[in-house]
Amino acid sequence: MASEISAPATPGYNEWTDSSGQTRSHYAAIANAAASLGPAELAQRWGRANRQVGLDAFTFYLDPRRYRPAPTDWVPRVIPADHWEVISAGVAQRLKALNRFLLDLYNGSQDVVPDEVMYTSYYFYPEVQGFRPPGDVFVQIYGIDLVHLGEGRYVVLEDNLRIPSGITYQIKAVDMVSSHVPEFGADYDIVPYDIRQAYHDMFRSLCGTDSPVCVLLTDGRFGSAFFEHRYLSELLSIPLVEGADLYVGYDGRVYARTIEQDIPVDLIYRRVEDLEMFVPNLREAYMDNKVVLVNGLGSGAADDKLVFMWVPQMIQRYLGETAILEQAPSFNLSDPDSRRHVLENLDSLVIKARQGYGGIGVYVMPDLGPGDRTRVTHHILQNPEAFIAQETLDFSNHMVFNDQSGQLEPRYIDLRVFAIQDGNGNVTVFPGGLTRVALAGGRITNNSSGGLCKPTWVVRHPFQ
Amino acid sequence: MDPRTIALGSDRWLTDSRVYNLVWLGRWIERAQNVARVLLWAVREHSDGDEGEQRMEEVLGLATAIRGMTVGPGASNLTALLTLDTGASLRGCLVAARYNATQVAPVEVIQTIGAALEPLDGDLPTSTQEVEAMVSGIMDTLDSLHSTIEDAWFHSSVLSEEEVYRRFVQQQ
Structure with missing residues (x-):
């Protein structure tokens, strides 16, 4: 192990050192x-x-x-x-x-x-x-x-x-x-910041009451970010529930099953996408304003x-x-001119699946080998509306x-x-x-x- | 306004999934202790000399068979009972217990199970004396789990505002 610590020079902007190698x-x-x-x-x-x-x-x-x-x-x-x-x-x-x-x-x-x-x-x-x-x-x-x-x-x-x-x-x-x-x-x-207070204030404002009954809906302990569900539940003092713990009653309200009693729920902080799979009829309860969903149904459209x-x-x-933050220059592959430009400059672009998340469906073309580039090109040609391209920054x-x-x-x-x-x-x-x-x-x-x-x-x- | 009112007692709710995980947490810990007891008994009582080691393997062979474990030819029953990737080994029981604990238990319980697992995630000891010391240590850790549960669970109320501040806010 080295006896001293030094920061090497890098291509691109280095957060730690300036262009002369001095620590910022x-x-x-x-x-x-x-x-x-x-x-x-x-x-x-x-x-x-x-x-x-x-x-x-x-x-x-x-x-x-x-x-x-x-x-x-x-x-x-x-x-x-x-x-x-x-x-x-x-x-x-x-x-x-x-x-x-x-x-x-x-x-x-x-x-x-x-x-x-x-x-x-x-x-x-x-x-x-x-x-x-x-x-x-x-x-x-x-x-x-x-x-x-x-x-x-x-x-x-x-x-x-x-x-x-x-x-x-x-x-x-x-x-x-x-x-x-x-x-x-x-x-x-x-x-500093206080997430707990901010979330509680947000929950109250959405439910219009000082003491809403809130739960955090998880997909279970094998989910990739389950730590977050558990930690948030403790941090916010709201119960962690799975789909089977909730049901929609005859009155259209959502209830949590507990040993003591079934408790009506005002707000579900959901950490799952497919609500119907976890709680049948939850969508109707939401649309009838019987329960608040965080985030709301359909927000993924944007x-x-x-x-x-x-x-x-x-x-x-x-x-x-005017937008304060710039955003990465992007290309709509449904547009023939943009598609042509993208295919001609593929080596310098990032290709992303429109519905991708978590790095899935993201192809940094300059970092791919020839075989993978060919495969991505085929995907684009077959289904251009499923992808976008962005400049590699x-x-x-x-x-x-x-x-x-x-x-x-x-x-x-x-x-x-x-x-x-x-x-x-x-x-x-x-x-x-x-x-x-x-x-x-x-x-x-x-x-x-x-x-x-x-x-x-x-x-x-x-x-x- | 007291933010705790937002959830009506929150972590005290005994929902289906919570009860499920509590039951299985208890079962996996008990199974882990049973495997550890068999291992300790085998290495303490049956490991003197060459003949003793053979007896120990026979005893442990019975233990693996009773648990439905398939130990490959040339593989050691001792290693299988310690770490085979099934719910019948000591490690398998503790891994399963930790998953259940993450769903329901205070972090102190999760930490204690993690500490019991640590020696099983590294290189395993080769001598019976070292195995005995390791398994004894795991048993001690699991025994301490009872007091951890007592302290961190049953004797604690819903987190006070001061505790929440100390745990989550102050250190940001």
């Missing part, structure tokens, strides 16, 4: 702490933290048959407060516009996205037409994936509007680093990666504003500590930021987010594709 001012305190501790001590801390991850069942399963502690790197990512101000304003703006769009979509008057795009979206639910959810909010919990191109330029890669996961991975990673390597944060003024192309126009149309790297070699190694990172919108239209964006780290040599950061988590702080100036 907002990382100086972490770099100093790492140097003081030394590689051997850091490796020991990493070992203790990783053991704790396993013991706490802080897991992310790729295969439900294999217990898998969530792989995490404990070197924090630091976002300066001035960067965060822009991100936060941009995320709030985007969430408000998306909710206005969904309300228009299901109430028959949206004219932003072409019908042929909207009606071919897998998550467009015609049965929701004419339905107005509480507070006119379809998407209460929002996750947005961003990449940093450098110097505060954050670009949106995609929106997650159905059941975005990761918020507890954000909390747990920050919690763990403050417990196991407190030296990293000693000299920073980290912006989660479609092709609909994503029209979000700047939604912001303009519904809020009368040269986004930022961050350092990951390798506890075997005792050295820092660069990896691509992104940032998933979480926000909520309550029944009164108020938006709260939680400072920081979950930084996801790609595997060595790759650019796909999704946890479902094997990516790591990284604690993330928003810190106020001045940096010590």
